[in-house]
Amino acid sequence: MSLEALLAPRSVAIIGASDNADKIGGRPIRYLQEFGFTGRILPVNPGRETVQGLPAYPSIADLPEVPDAAIIAVAGQTAVEAIEACAAKGVKAAVIMASGFGETGPEGKAEEARLRKLANAAGMRLVGPNSQGLANFGTGAILSFSTMFIEAQPQDGPVACISQSGAMSVVPYGLLRERGIGVRHVHATGNDCDVTVSELAAAVIQDPDVKLLLLYLETLTDPEHLARAAAIGRERGVPIIALKSGRSQDGQRAAASHTGAIATADRVVDAFLEKHGIWRADGVLDLVQAAELYLQGWKPAGRNLAVISNSGATCVLAADAADRAGLPLAQLAEQTEADLRSILPSFASARNPIDITAALLTDSGLFSRVLPVVGADPAVDMFLIGIPVSGRGYDYPRFASDTADFLKQSGKPVVLAAPQPKVRAAFTELGVPAFETEDEAVAALAQFAAHHELLAASRGGALSRPALATAEKAVEETAFLDEHRSLSMLEAEGLTGVERRLCQTADEAVAFLNAADSPLVLKACSAALPHKSEYGLVRLRLSDAAAVETAFSEIKAGVEDLGHAFEGVLAARMTSGERELVVGGRIDPVFGPVVMLGDGGILVEAMPDTALLLPPFDEADVRRALAGLRIAPLFEGVRGKPPLDAAAVARAAQAVGAVLAAGEGRVRSIDVNPLLVSAEGAVALDALVEVAQGE
Template sequence: MTIDRLLNPASVAIIGASDNPNKIGGRPIRFMRMFGFQGEIYPINPARTEVQGLKAYKSVSDLPQTPDAAIIAVAGAAVKEAVAACAELGVGAAVIMASGFGETGAAGKALEQEMRAIAHKAGMRLIGPNSLGVANFGNGAVLSFATMFLEAAPADGPVACISQSGAMSVVPYGLLRERGIGVRHVHSTGNDVDVTVSELAISVVQDPDIRLVLLYLESLSDPANLAEAARLAHARGVRLIAVKSGRSDDGRRAAASHTGAIATSDRLVDTFFEKIGIWRATGTADLVDCAELYLKAAPPRGRNLAIVSNSGATCVLSADAAEREGFQLARLGDATVANLREILPEFAATVNPIDITAALLSNSGLFGQVLPALGADDAVDALIVGIPVSGEGYDYPRFARDARDFVDRFAIPLVAAIPQPKVRAAFTELGIPCFPTDEQAVTALGRFTRHHEQIAAAASREAFVPKALPDRASRVLDESRSLAILEEYGIACMRRRLCSDLDQALAFLRSNGGPVVLKACSAEIPHKSDHGLVRTHLSTEEDVARAYDDITARVKAGGWEISGILIGEMVRGERELVIGGHIDPHFGPVVMVGDGGELVEAMPDNILLLPPFTREEVAAQLAKLRLAPMFEEIRGRIRIDRESVVEAVMAAGAIMQDRRIRSLDMNPLIADAEGLVAVDALVEECVAS
């Protein structure tokens, strides 16, 4: 309820209120009066009796009632004093606009935590510090000092922008307003000391008029709230698009200095967003480029695309772009082709892509006839309309109306590619998503389709709830005990024996045959090969005896304690894979699978998964690996059995959800058409406190 008091306040106090409407303490007063706020506004300024024509008060304790929200527009030590005064009065939430806190270092972070504790003790929530403010244009509660609202006139609409960065809350707003798209919510959380972007998203996606939410994140310390926001959003048909900055090392350092953000593994963010159905945009332009599609197009129902244009070149280029985006050209039914032959001139192409040629100049009704014919064909899932040649002499307003009629009649997304601004404007005015080039149009449709596929996949499985786990003491197990744990969960491991003397090793060789491998088995030596403590391809008793003596001597020289010498079969296969896992402090268990062996770090080819996951989810992720073609037979080569890999990943997920296990490394797993076998493993288990 306190966040609702912030976004829908009946009264607002401004601590540090200024009579100058362009000062930080003056802008919110100006904006609330300018943009129709109907609640009470209480300027607080001990040096004035009136601020911008409103009665001013010396302190919050002098107010005639407890305000729902407060703006703290003072600096330095006065900020903490203002937080304490608001908390004591029972204010619901406060926006701290001052900077110089967590982003400056440890002392600033400590002060933030003090203010947060004061607020929480009284049930008050904080936005900021270092916040540009929050704005709800649905009710005029603009608790912000953003200059952008003076440059780009606000208009209420179905979009929300929520950001840690002040700039990245208003830049998307400005770009959307340039395109005539209304924006209701524009919120900046600054340092996220209390209320986070994710928490605000939970509130905003429940606004019945919101359909698209754009997020900018520099840290992601509360993924559980973002997962809940996504769940609520999908239930209402609201779409979430996010930029998570800090992909590069330099970007992460810049984020830390900007908002005091905590870096999170970038690849893990990708995995998390995909799992919960949030599209991860690459930057500001990518954040807003598809807004019209999300707001105005029908949801995609498949990947069979029809292309219509009055240019053969556009048809070809659109077809090329469609293939890159993973679309197939729809195979039109016989009835549709026959219908098109009746509509179009003999020289026009009636096979998808459909080139209606320059005949459009003399017959402006062609689009209005062709589009419904395609819409009636069940094979068509989406439509690209390319009009590179138009303008004077063409009845392009009619083309736009025909496109609008199609959209109103058929539940099929339609995207137009139109380079001429005045022609494009005729379409956009009627709510048709338009792009200057065919490639941009197809790329946007591809992204729109992939996002909806992500959402559908997220809805088809158990909702993912990230579970932050406390840090616990742990210990590394030796290889013998690690392999035994894998076998408990059904993972096939090499035949082996832990030997305390040479006779036992020789007995294993005689019983199982060669070749075999010998390794020192010690929890103290996780990377045995780095110390010359592994011997492979041993076939005779002399080979085993010599290797056993050499390894024993090296262990003694190194001063390591060992559990014994591990002897095992040499397993041959088509490929070495790796499966690993660890506990992330914010997301909980994480599983990795990919190409293995000695070059696993130098030439990485792997994917991440967040348990719990399904077999179908694992198989879909495996298809993204560069080695994925090896799951099918290639030119007579032995393939890798995909199902065995899926089963091993499922087992790793179960292991990592066992709270006894902190990390897991199976490298390599030897894989071929018959299955896969773990030949080395390292498990780190938690120690009971």
């Protein structure tokens, strides 16, 4: 359903309209009149004939026309009655500013659900409750009571800020306005009872004048719309940066597996955002720090940085900051350095970082000559110019002009680091992104480069709806399949499992020993005992018939002593490899199937080195995930050893994803640990599949 009635309404009713422009019911009327709204404003107040110079109406039913949008600026039961009256009138959308609904507990949530059902049945959409409101400075539709629009003068621009929190919709707005960046959309959805941040994002990102979308999320219950927004953003070239609060675990019951302990809700959010090319900010600064770079429309070819400064100390500090941020200093070509030596004083450094020295004080044209030379070097992807001291005697307006000309000609990212406000202002006025310190400048460049790499690798994709739909039933009772059944289920989807046989007698185990011509492992095979080793029900390196017979008898007796029915002993060939990995997966109640892979062994939970992927994914996605782990060098080869088989790990991960998806939510979690990996392949030595009870 279109959200046009919220973003570009032709008429707006304000229920609870106030003549006081500083009250919640008065602010929107002031803003609509002050910031260019050309539609009709319809105040509703039974106690007044006029409000802020406009005719007022006693009730919604008395309005002379059906408004596109309504602002509910009354509280409690009066707000509920106003929503009901708007639905009866045929209003297309309502912004509910009242609180005291879903945030108060189950009863409030139930009331929200009732109002949503009533409104949607009448064709009306709801924003809120507990919403500060929406503001579109492109259309003048300011359906908001935010004080920030008084404190920071609005200016239409290419940025959109959408948030569940009212404060976090306008804090980024205020920071951007301080830096002279215009903001078009400033929306706060409150409780997300109906219209969510994600749905609003999918609508706003289609605005042809929006070039950057900033989001603040407290919950993420509508990933489908956010995935759609990301797809539109990738198509239009509009980056999305999201600040998601609440990185702690959500308290959901974890499956009795490594996967459940490691694939926490917040890590799944990380995986979802990464899959869709959305940069996850760590704080408000990360949300806005690189805005000027995004708005330039640059497409960085890589991360190699050139640093140019009139201070040796700044050169060193910038190089240190770049190293911390993962931005290598570009290795300049010999010809580039030779050309620089012909330009710079003999005591200057022509190597990167390039110290042009205090000669800048007497030769104001140095930047105009140095920048094109360095810019022509194909090894350089981006530039940081550091001017720690300037002012009287320095022609910094020319420095700015020369830099701006180079920025336009090169098409490569260029930023300035300068502590003096007047120097920064000279650059920003000409469109050069400027920062107070080299640390801030480097951080912005690093985020910008990494985000573009993320976007280049992102393929997006729809969520697995069948699995998600079943997971939403919140099945509580689950059971485990025994190891043999678990491995067999995964083998059907392409996993390579260890050679094994389920034996009911010791003679069968001895026969398998003779056929395998290899030492064996014997384990209890019982769905009731998913963690056999904890009960002493595993025997290793059995190489003769007597040892096999003894181990079989001990395991059978151990199972029966624990009060469980004997279901057999699993005999498996002893297998060697270079590294134990873990691969697993679970059904997330919001995102559907999630696959985990990484370093295995007994310390997998205590010292996790793992990555998460959301199906569908391919081998390239798995290789990128492995490249981000501490054990990544093992897949390149270390100390003369051949590289581990990443393709085999990918097949194992894809098998886990396929079982989760095919199970349509009945398979709740999977744990393959260890997956023994070598240069020649990967073999699953053990597996544990958790299913909904009764499946």
